[in-house]
Structure formats: C-alpha cells, structure tokens
Amino acid sequence: MSGGPALLARSPLARLPDRALKLALTGLAALILALIVYFFVRLVGEAHPAFAHEGVFGFAFNNNWNVSAGRFGALPLLLGTLITSGLALLFGVPIAVATALYAAELAPLRIRSALAVLVELLAAVPSVVYGLWGIFFLAPKLQGSEQWIANRLSFVPFIGGGAVTIPNYFIGGLILAIMILPIVSAISREVIATVPSDHREAALGLGATRWEMIRIAVLPYCRAGIVGAAMLGLGRAIGETIAVTIVIGDAPQLGSHLFGQGYSLAAVIANEFGEAQGLHRSALFAAGLVLFVLTLLVNAVARVLVSRASRGRAEPTPAGVSAGGPQTLSGAAA
Amino acid sequence: MSSAGQARLPARFAVSAARRRRDLLARGLILTATVIALVPLALILYYLLRKGLGAWSTSFFSTDPTGNTFFKTSSIGGIKSAILGTIEMVGLAAAMAIPLGTGVAVWLIEYGRDSWFAHAVRYFVDVLTGVPSIVFGLFIYIVLVVGTGSSYGAYKGSFALALLMLPVVTRSAEVILQLIPSGLRESALALGAPRWRVISRVVLPTALPGLITGVLLAIARAAGETAPLLFTAGETLKTNYGLGEFMNALPVQIYRDVTSPTTAVVDRAWGTALTLVAMILLLNLMARLISRRSHVA
Numbered sequence: 001m002s003g004g005p006a007l008l009a010r011s012p013l014a015r016l017p018d019r020a021l022k023l024a025l026t027g028l029a030a031l032i033l034a035l036i037v038y039f040f041v042r043l044v045g046e047a048h049p050a051f052a053h054e055g056v057f058g059f060a061f062n063n064n065w066n067v068s069a070g071r072f073g074a075l076p077l078l079l080g081t082l083i084t085s086g087l088a089l090l091f092g093v094p095i096a097v098a099t100a101l102y103a104a105e106l107a108p109l110r111i112r113s114a115l116a117v118l119v120e121l122l123a124a125v126p127s128v129v130y131g132l133w134g135i136f137f138l139a140p141k142l143q144g145s146e147q148w149i150a151n152r153l154s155f156v157p158f159i160g161g162g163a164v165t166i167p168n169y170f171i172g173g174l175i176l177a178i179m180i181l182p183i184v185s186a187i188s189r190e191v192i193a194t195v196p197s198d199h200r201e202a203a204l205g206l207g208a209t210r211w212e213m214i215r216i217a218v219l220p221y222c223r224a225g226i227v228g229a230a231m232l233g234l235g236r237a238i239g240e241t242i243a244v245t246i247v248i249g250d251a252p253q254l255g256s257h258l259f260g261q262g263y264s265l266a267a268v269i270a271n272e273f274g275e276a277q278g279l280h281r282s283a284l285f286a287a288g289l290v291l292f293v294l295t296l297l298v299n300a301v302a303r304v305l306v307s308r309a310s311r312g313r314a315e316p317t318p319a320g321v322s323a324g325g326p327q328t329l330s331g332a333a334a
Numbered sequence: 335m336s337s338a339g340q341a342r343l344p345a346r347f348a349v350s351a352a353r354r355r356r357d358l359l360a361r362g363l364i365l366t367a368t369v370i371a372l373v374p375l376a377l378i379l380y381y382l383l384r385k386g387l388g389a390w391s392t393s394f395f396s397t398d399p400t401g402n403t404f405f406k407t408s409s410i411g412g413i414k415s416a417i418l419g420t421i422e423m424v425g426l427a428a429a430m431a432i433p434l435g436t437g438v439a440v441w442l443i444e445y446g447r448d449s450w451f452a453h454a455v456r457y458f459v460d461v462l463t464g465v466p467s468i469v470f471g472l473f474i475y476i477v478l479v480v481g482t483g484s485s486y487g488a489y490k491g492s493f494a495l496a497l498l499m500l501p502v503v504t505r506s507a508e509v510i511l512q513l514i515p516s517g518l519r520e521s522a523l524a525l526g527a528p529r530w531r532v533i534s535r536v537v538l539p540t541a542l543p544g545l546i547t548g549v550l551l552a553i554a555r556a557a558g559e560t561a562p563l564l565f566t567a568g569e570t571l572k573t574n575y576g577l578g579e580f581m582n583a584l585p586v587q588i589y590r591d592v593t594s595p596t597t598a599v600v601d602r603a604w605g606t607a608l609t610l611v612a613m614i615l616l617l618n619l620m621a622r623l624i625s626r627r628s629h630v631a
Binding site: 014018028029031036039042046094095096098099101102106107117121122124126127128130132178185209212215238239241242266269270274288292295296298299303 | 349353354356357360361363364365367368370371372374375377378381382434437438440441442444445446451452454455458459460461462463464465466467468469472473476477480500528529530533554557558559560561564565569585588589592593600603604607610611614615618622
C-alpha cells in the first residue's frame with residue numbers, strides 16, 4: 001500500500017522506533033543462526049585432534065577406547081548408544097502408539113484429556129530422577145527376571161549367557177523407553193487427530209469393528225507421522241545423557257552381552273570430561289560431535305515425516321478407504 | 335478382512351464371532367499397553383514420596399551438603415546450596431532466554447513470515463530443540479571456559495541452560511502468536527498505530543497468558559537438567575551467590591549422591607529428587623492453570 005496521501009505519512013523521526021524494532025528483531029533471529037554455525041565450527045575445531053589421530057572412520061568404527069593407552073576408537077560407545085536407543089524404540093513405540101490410539105479413539109471422552117496429562121507428566125520427571133529410580137528400584141527388581149531370560153536364551157549370541165549386572169544395556173534401554181513415551185505418544189496423538197472423521201465414519205458405516213476401523217482407516221493414514229514420532233523419540237534417546245550414564249555402568253569396552261555393563265556416547269562425555277586432558281578431551285568433543293550430527297540427521301528426517309503427516313497431505317492411503325467409494329459416499333451424506 | 339461388502343440381509347450385518355473376538359483382543363491389548371505406560375509414572379511418584387519424604391526435615395533445607403559422608407553420622411547435611419543455586423542459575427537463564435526467544439518468535443510472525451530467512455531461522459530453532467543437552471554443555475565449555483581461559487562459573491551454567499530454553503520459548507511463543515487474529519493487528523494499524531505499538535500494546539498483551547505458559551514449561555525443563563551444568567557451573571557443595579563462582583544445583587546434587595555407597599547419602603538423593611520434582615510439577619501446574627485463562631488458545 002504505497003503512495004498514500006502525504007498527509008498521512010509519518011515523519012522519518014516517527015518511523016525510527018519501527019525501523020529500530022524491525023532491525024533489532026531481525027538481528028536476534030540472525031543471532032540464532034550465527035550462534036549455531038559458530039558452535040558447530042568450534043566443536044569441529046576442538047574435535048579435530050582426535051579425528052586427526054584416529055581418522056574419522058577409525059574414531060567411529062575402531063573398537064578400542066583405552067584412555068591410558070591413548071587410543072580412542074568410539075565403536076563401543078556408538079554401539080552402546082544404538083543398542084539402548086534401539087531397545088527404547090522396541091519397547092517404547094508400541095506402548096506409546098497404543099496409548100495414543102486409546103486416548104484418541106477408544107477411551108471414554110471424559111478421561112481422554114486426563115490421560116494425555118498423565119502421560120505428559122512422564123516428560124516432567126527430570127533425567128537424573130529416572131536414573132536414580134532406575135538404579136535403585138528398576139534394576140534390582142528386574143535382575144532376577146533378566147537372569148532368567150539370559151539363561152533361557154543362552155543360545156542367542158549377545159542376549160544369552162553371562163551374569164546379569166545391576167547396571168546394564170537392557171535397563172538403559174528400558175529407562176529410555178519410558179523417557180521417550182510422552183513425546184512419541186503426544187505426537188502420535190496429534191497425527192491421529194488429523195485423520196478425517198469421514199474416513200472413520202466410512203469404515204464404521206461399512207460395518208467395521210472399532211479395531212478394524214483403526215486398522216484400515218486410522219493407521220494407514222498416519223503411518224508416516226507415527227514413524228516420524230518414533231524418529232523424534234529416537235533423537236531424544238540418542239542424546240539422553242544422565243539417566244543412561246547412571247544405569248548403563250561404565251565399561252569402556254563393548255559389553256559382552258545385553259545384560260552386562262556398557263557405555264554410550266553421551267555417558268562417556270558426562271563421566272570422563274571432568275578429568276580429561278589433551279587428546280582425551282578432544283576425543284570427548286569428537287564424541288559430542290558424532291552425537292550432534294546423529295541427532296541432527298534423525299531429527300531432520302523426523303521433522304519431514306511429521307510435518308508432512310500433520311499437514312493432512314493428499315497422499316493416497318493404501319488400504320482402499322481413501323479413493324472412490326466411501327469418501328464420496330460420506331460426502332454425499334453430509 | 336471384513337465381509338461388510340457382502341452385507342445384503344439384516345442378519346448379515348451381525349459381526350461374526352471371530353471378528354468380535356479379534357476386536358476385543360485388540361482393544362484389550364491397547365488398553366493393557368496404556369495401563370503399562372502409566373505404571374512407571376505411578377511407581378516413580380510412589381518411590382519419590384516414600385523415600386523422599388523420609389529425608390525431608392528443616393535442616394535438610396537449611397544446611398549445605400558438606401557433612402562427612404564416610405561415617406554414618408546423621409549430619410551429612412542438606413541441600414540448601416543446591417536449591418539456591420538452581421533458583422539463581424535458572425532465573426538468570428530465564429532472564430536471557432525469555433526476551434531472546436520471544437523476540438525471535440515475534441520476528442518470525444510479524445516480519446519474517448514466509449521468507450526464506452524465516453524458514454532458515456525456524457529450521458535452526460528446530461535444530462536447537464533436538465541438540466542433546468550435554469552438547470549444549472560442550473558448546474558453552476568451548477566458548478566460555480576454553481574461550482576465556484577461566485574456570486567454571488555459575489553464569490556459564492546459566493548460558494547453557496538459556497540455550498536449552500531458547501527453542502522451547504520460541505516454539506511455544508510462535509504457536510501462540512500465530513493464533514492471534516489478524517483482525518486485531520489490522521484494526522490497530524488502521525487506527526494509525528505504528529508497528530511497534532501494535533506489537534507491544536496489542537499482540538503481546540493478548541498473547542501474554544500463552545506466552546507465560548510456554549516460559550514456565552521452559553523453566554521447568556531447564557530446572558531438571560544436569561548435563562549442561564556438569565562442566566559449566568562447576569562442582570561445589572557450598573552456598574555461593576556470586577555469578578562467577580562455582581555453583582551447586584539440585585540435579586547435579588542428585589547425580590553426585592547417586593553414586594555414593596552410603597545409604598544416608600542415597601536417601602538425601604531421594605529427598606533432593608522429591609524437592610526437584612515438586613518444583614517442576616508446581617511449574618507445570620501453574621502453566622496449565624494460566625493457559626486455561628488464555629484469550630487465544
């Protein structure tokens with residue numbers, strides 16, 4: 001709207017606060033960008049000696065983390081992170097999605113929001129409290145059953161055999177599963193809420209039971225979004241530090257089995273950074289960098305999936321509910 | 335699959351026993367999983383109350399955790415320094431993150447909108463959301479400890495916490511600001527108000543309850559973080575007030591006490607955890623109550 005009457009135009013002085021505000025706010029926004037880029041560059045700089053010493057691939061894939069010998073192959077740490085996060089997804093995602101389905105589709109209307117609040121309370125519990133509870137309650141209580149599983153499955157490599165220690169990979173994964181539950185559940189619920197009620201009604205109108213409706217109308221529609229929610233949970237699990245540090249033990253070698261002590265990337269930083277010097281410190285920065293890049297990738301994929309899903313895209317849904325029949329039917333009825 | 339397609343007679347509408355069984359089974363499994371999800375919450379809260387309340391006493395809140403832990407004396411000390419440290423460091427972090435985060439959100443909604451630069455900023459705020467908290471600690475360590483050649487200090491811990499709060503504040507503020515009807519802005523502009531007045535007198539006051547909710551949730555999150563403080567705020571047991579000094583914090587105190595072999599110290603960790611969780615739940619409750627009074631959301 002340019003070229004208004006000169007009468008209404010503000011004097012340059014009166015326009016000053018506006019210009020200043022816009023400039024200041026733009027500056028703030030630019031500051032965020034600059035800050036992240038700056039941090040990243042500095043982190044790479046600090047990690048460089050370790051990468052130069054071990055090689056980038058050597059750092060990531062050498063199974064040799066030996067501080068006193070000056071060797072820093074972070075494979076045991078990386079695997080520890082992947083094992084615990086993998087377990088977290090394995091246990092956490094089905095439970096979280098089921099909770100979301102119950103809260104969005106099956107629960108009596110009165111308790112739905114209360115249920116959501118309760119699950120979100122899990123997110124309010126600090127990481128260190130999970131660690132405290134995990135090591136003094138969960139791990140001792142489960143040790144017997146873990147040993148039983150380990151004995152029964154002794155023929156399976158990495159799972160069976162061996163004595164169960166109180167801190168171990170399995171407990172780490174279990175604690176992480178509880179910790180990612182609220183976010184996976186909340187985002188799944190959001191995604192489920194984007195399923196058009198036409199689809200649900202069409203399925204029910206064709207005589208589907210509640211479960212059949214969920215299976216043919218709800219789940220196919222939000223598959224990508226639920227995968228995205230799980231990926232966000234994975235990002236959380238990978239970066240989770242203190243709880244894992246407390247319950248995973250601190251064995252710098254790759255643990256011999258699932259119920260033995262291990263280590264993770266985040267845990268090694270929390271544990272060793274305080275007294276690390278020189279190359280060791282650089283190696284810990286490198287571990288932080290690997291962690292950073294890993295979470296960045298996982299989160300980027302997750303964001304794409306979730307935003308595409310919650311924008312209610314027009315992708316054809318596979319299970320035959322979308323195109324043609326039911327939709328036009330319900331459209332005509334409406 | 336359902337045989338709904340063949341339905342011709344009313345009798346055929348009846349759901350077969352097999353399908354009904356499967357429906358019941360699936361719904362039962364979903365309900366069971368939901369109950370399983372709530373079990374840890376109940377167990378954690380139960381144990382926190384059972385173990386934590388036993389550790390609480392007046393001296394628990396009024397003494398520093400400097401007592402001797404090697405002998406089983408009752409005087410291992412309380413958590414005064416940790417409570418004060420958490421309040422001071424989180425307060426300073428909030429003082430930095432709230433204006434910055436809200437400012438960025440206002441810019442995104444009022445100026446940036448759909449420009450490529452706004453998309454870049456949004457993307458980077460998302461990136462910040464996903465950064466593990468320990469990496470924030472590393473960032474600040476590099477910049478403020480290595481960079482200045484000095485030792486740890488409370489304000490460095492605050493910077494790390496502020497980084498952590500920033501994306502939470504920005505994202506929640508952006509969501510709230512987006513909900514403000516553009517009619518409000520347009521009427522103010524049409525009355526001749528300059529942009530900065532529209533923002534400060536119309537947009538922000540309307541959004542205030544929602545903004546406060548987001549801020550409280552960000553504070554609650556920062557209060558529970560251990561990892562960013564480990565090598566920024568330093569480790570101390572004493573009560574310090576100076577922002578350049580080492581400072582204790584509740585999560586750090588728990589982390590230190592967890593590894594102790596002494597029962598009394600572990601009990602103190604439970605008491606500290608109960609204190610911390612109570613604080614955080616209180617903030618969450620306040621956030622919920624305020625958001626209920628919000629004009630827009």
